Amino acid sequence: MSHPNAVLTSRHRLKVARLVVDDGWPISEVAARFQVSWPTV
Numbered sequence: 001m002s003h004p005n006a007v008l009t010s011r012h013r014l015k016v017a018r019l020v021v022d023d024g025w026p027i028s029e030v031a032a033r034f035q036v037s038w039p040t041v
Helices: 010-023 028-035
Strands: none
Touching: 010 028
């Protein structure tokens, strides 16, 4: 279960990881798309 104030749900964290690892997206672009900082990504 996610923390109530979490920006990314479990499903969104999986999407973030797949975009970076599997699809090779730059971390900065993924961070901007999900409106989080690059260290979060």
